[in-house]
Amino acid sequence: MALSGLDIYKLLPKTNCKECGKPTCLAFAMALAQKKAELSQCPHVSDQAKEALGAASAPPIRLVTIGEGENKLEIGNETVLFRHEATFFHPTGLAVTLSDSLDGTALARRIEAVKALRFDRVGRSVRVEMLFVRNDSGDAGKFLAAAKAAAGSGLLVILASEDPAAMEKAARESGAKKPLLYAATPANANGMAAVAKATGCPVVAKAPPDKLVDLTAALNAAGIKDIVLDPEFRRLDECLWAQTQIRRLALRRTFRPLGYPVIAFTSSTDPARAALQAAVLMAKYAAIVVLEAVEPWACLPLITWRLNVYTDPQKPIQVEPKLYEVGAVSPDSPVLVTTNFSLTYFTVEGEVEASRVPSYIVVVNTDGTSVLTAWAAEKFTADSIAKAVRESGVESRVRKKRLVIPGGVAVLSGKLEEALPGWKICVGPREAVGIPSYLKNVWPSL
Amino acid sequence: MAIEVLTDKAAGAIATVTIGATKAEGGTRESVVTVGGETCLPFHLKEGVMPHPPVIAMEICDRAKTDWPPEIERVFGARLKDPPAWAEACEKQYGAQAICLRLLGAHSDYGNNSADDCVSTVREVLSATTVPLIIVGPGQKDKDNEIMPACSQAAKGEKCLLGSATQDNYKTLAASCLADGHSIIGESPIDINIAKQVNILISEMGLPPGRIVMDPTVGAVGYGIEYAYSIMERGRLAALGGDKMMAMPVICFVGKEAWRAKEAKVDQSEAPAWGPAMERGILWEAMTATVLLIAGADILVMRHPDAVEKVRGVIGELLGK
Numbered sequence: 023m024a025l026s027g028l029d030i031y032k033l034l035p036k037t038n039c040k041e042c043g044k045p046t047c048l049a050f051a052m053a054l055a056q057k058k059a060e061l062s063q064c065p066h067v068s069d070q071a072k073e074a075l076g077a078a079s080a081p082p083i084r085l086v087t088i089g090e091g092e093n094k095l096e097i098g099n100e101t102v103l104f105r106h107e108a109t110f111f112h113p114t115g116l117a118v119t120l121s122d123s124l125d126g127t128a129l130a131r132r133i134e135a136v137k138a139l140r141f142d143r144v145g146r147s148v149r150v151e152m153l154f155v156r157n158d159s160g161d162a163g164k165f166l167a168a169a170k171a172a173a174g175s176g177l178l179v180i181l182a183s184e185d186p187a188a189m190e191k192a193a194r195e196s197g198a199k200k201p202l203l204y205a206a207t208p209a210n211a212n213g214m215a216a217v218a219k220a221t222g223c224p225v226v227a228k229a230p231p232d233k234l235v236d237l238t239a240a241l242n243a244a245g246i247k248d249i250v251l252d253p254e255f256r257r258l259d260e261c262l263w264a265q266t267q268i269r270r271l272a273l274r275r276t277f278r279p280l281g282y283p284v285i286a287f288t289s290s291t292d293p294a295r296a297a298l299q300a301a302v303l304m305a306k307y308a309a310i311v312v313l314e315a316v317e318p319w320a321c322l323p324l325i326t327w328r329l330n331v332y333t334d335p336q337k338p339i340q341v342e343p344k345l346y347e348v349g350a351v352s353p354d355s356p357v358l359v360t361t362n363f364s365l366t367y368f369t370v371e372g373e374v375e376a377s378r379v380p381s382y383i384v385v386v387n388t389d390g391t392s393v394l395t396a397w398a399a400e401k402f403t404a405d406s407i408a409k410a411v412r413e414s415g416v417e418s419r420v421r422k423k424r425l426v427i428p429g430g431v432a433v434l435s436g437k438l439e440e441a442l443p444g445w446k447i448c449v450g451p452r453e454a455v456g457i458p459s460y461l462k463n464v465w466p467s468l
Numbered sequence: 469m470a471i472e473v474l475t476d477k478a479a480g481a482i483a484t485v486t487i488g489a490t491k492a493e494g495g496t497r498e499s500v501v502t503v504g505g506e507t508c509l510p511f512h513l514k515e516g517v518m519p520h521p522p523v524i525a526m527e528i529c530d531r532a533k534t535d536w537p538p539e540i541e542r543v544f545g546a547r548l549k550d551p552p553a554w555a556e557a558c559e560k561q562y563g564a565q566a567i568c569l570r571l572l573g574a575h576s577d578y579g580n581n582s583a584d585d586c587v588s589t590v591r592e593v594l595s596a597t598t599v600p601l602i603i604v605g606p607g608q609k610d611k612d613n614e615i616m617p618a619c620s621q622a623a624k625g626e627k628c629l630l631g632s633a634t635q636d637n638y639k640t641l642a643a644s645c646l647a648d649g650h651s652i653i654g655e656s657p658i659d660i661n662i663a664k665q666v667n668i669l670i671s672e673m674g675l676p677p678g679r680i681v682m683d684p685t686v687g688a689v690g691y692g693i694e695y696a697y698s699i700m701e702r703g704r705l706a707a708l709g710g711d712k713m714m715a716m717p718v719i720c721f722v723g724k725e726a727w728r729a730k731e732a733k734v735d736q737s738e739a740p741a742w743g744p745a746m747e748r749g750i751l752w753e754a755m756t757a758t759v760l761l762i763a764g765a766d767i768l769v770m771r772h773p774d775a776v777e778k779v780r781g782v783i784g785e786l787l788g789k
Binding site: 105138263270274277298301323324329331335365369372373453 | 470471472473474511512513514689690691692693694695697698701702705728730731733734738741742743744747748750751752754755758759762778779781782785786787788
């Protein structure tokens with residue numbers, strides 16, 4: 023629970039020394055409560071106050087980091103139940119299972135399949151980023167071998183064994199950087215806490231909800247703070263309810279024992295069904311989802327949904343309004359015009375690319391709105407398009423001054439021809455999907 | 469240690485809407501569907517009820533001059549040009565709980581079918597099926613106002629769901645629904661305020677909440693679905709909070725959006741990293757539907773039978789069945 027200014031004031035030295043830059047300790051306390059000042063600005067604060075204030079200011083859901091360096095995955099530290107209230111901050115990590123019972127060839131093949139789950143979407147490269155290495159064999163040596171292979175893939179690693187000895191060996195010797203340890207249970211809590219402590223790795227606390235609270239308390243007592251929760255539900259309806267409860271308790275009650283990100287598992291072996299389960303788990307608060315599926319057609323929509331649900335709803339995503347070249351353009355290339363809403367732009371770009379007709383795309387600044395929205399709001403008008411075309415410098419780069427406008431704004435043709443003397447305005451397809459056929463069949467005859 | 473359970477109690481419930489009328493009720497349907505009635509967020513069944521699970525309607529078109537994605541073509545073949553046969557397959561072979569007839573062929577770009585053409589399609593589809601019918605116009609103001617009253621009259625007594633009323637074109641359709649006993653779809657462009665405004669306008673025409681369904685306009689996964697998702701969540705929260713003018717069940721035209729996505733259509737030869745187009749397209753539609761279920765969809769209008777089947781499975785799982 024957040025402390026009030028007065029609560030904080032009680033913990034300060036009350037000397038009004040002004041060294042923090044505020045006129046009084048009370049003013050400083052108020053600033054702290056509003057998060058406009060940092061406790062470290064007070065040189066005289068006691069250790070006891072630091073601890074009390076530090077704990078109170080910790081986020082209700084702990085931020086946990088898996089891996090190191092550029093590829094690390096940060097999960098948790100979410101602040102809302104519904105994305106429209108602010109945004110969801112740390113995208114769900116996706117993990118694919120890797121059994122240590124697989125023989126060397128099968129293991130390598132599966133790792134390659136997971137590495138291939140990498141796609142380009144609206145200018146970003148997105149992927150399945152983790153391997154969930156499962157100690158199915160019960161053998162510490164095989165577990166280490168599989169963990170080594172996983173670590174060598176460049177993917178992040180979750181080590182799954184309930185045997186602390188096997189876990190310690192794999193965590194220390196596999197070469198995996200800060201893997202997530204799965205899992206500490208009420209039965210192995212001491213042993214697993216010791217491994218987590220010694221290796222500095224985050225660890226999953228796995229127990230039914232009523233036992234989970236005691237388990238995280240035990241891990242805390244052993245000095246472990248980076249915890250991920252597995253409340254051990256596998257049915258979709260139960261996961262949805264449990265994950266909702268955990269998120270509500272953390273955010274509404276600042277309930278520290280469950281103030282951690284959650285790992286969830288899909289139960290279906292059918293890739294499509296598993297992907298649908300994962301989509302639900304992701305929407306309702308799973309910080310990591312583990313899948314059996316390695317089929318790209320199952321992972322592509324899931325990764326796309328992840329991008330969608332973690333998009334900041336307050337920020338229309340925009341691309342820079344300027345002239346873009348797709349492919350090896352020449353003075354005979356077509357010139358298309360669209361808006362700077364990234365979804366619009368990348369849809370157009372994708373279709374132009376698919377057409378294999380090298381083209382110029384002039385992007386008009388419409389404050390990140392789509393063609394018809396921008397047109398309705400008078401941000402995509404004959405004047406704004408003409409201005410963007412002139413400023414793009416495309417005029418001096420093409421022989422045929424033909425401007426292809428979206429079919430949805432065909433009404434702008436007349437005014438645009440007036441605003442852009444020398445250009446012929448061509449009405450393109452209404453939907454981007456029609457661009458390849460337009461560029462191949464209609465454009466050459468223009 | 470016992471953990472507190474935080475249950476949110478709703479101040480309001482979603483209205484219930486029934487589509488279809490049996491012989492006893494003055495129609496010719498053998499089954500009807502009822503949606504709405506929720507007193508909790510979708511599938512939060514420990515703090516309220518969802519008395520009527522979400523319904524999946526399958527969408528057909530009226531000989532519209534348009535191309536279909538290869539995967540839809542593969543499943544329905546010649547029936548894409550034969551609305552009664554298409555509708556019958558959806559009901560008998562694929563278990564559609566309702567049929568949604570989209571009169572796209574009346575659109576000036578897709579055939580410009582006349583009111584008489586539309587009426588005969590409506591009659592053919594009604595006699596080929598026994599489940600409730602949803603009828604949606606082409607979405608061109610003048611054309612909608614020309615054909616929908618005729619279709620409404622032709623289906624009088626069947627308690628159909630007719631769409632779509634918009635903020636600036638609702639009177640004709642609302643009057644038809646009132647006169648012929650149908651329910652109405654109020655459409656808004658991914659805008660919660662307009663959604664409410666449309667509900668108010670339709671209500672003022674005399675249609676009760678039990679005869680209004682909202683279409684918030686959705687996008688597919690990868691194509692703006694997050695906007696619809698949040699608008700639907702906000703709408704549902706407002707309704708459960710007691711706002712009666714937001715408490716109408718929600719219909720989502722999933723198939724129409726999902727099958728426009730490039731990812732649902734492009735052949736593997738053009739995108740080798742994406743895997744086979746067939747599974748991909750089906751899952752694109754199923755995932756779009758699944759995500760919208762979580763946001764509060766009551767009626768999903770879908771196209772591919774395999775996607776329907778998968779979503780039916782997910783609904784079962786979410787209901788704990």
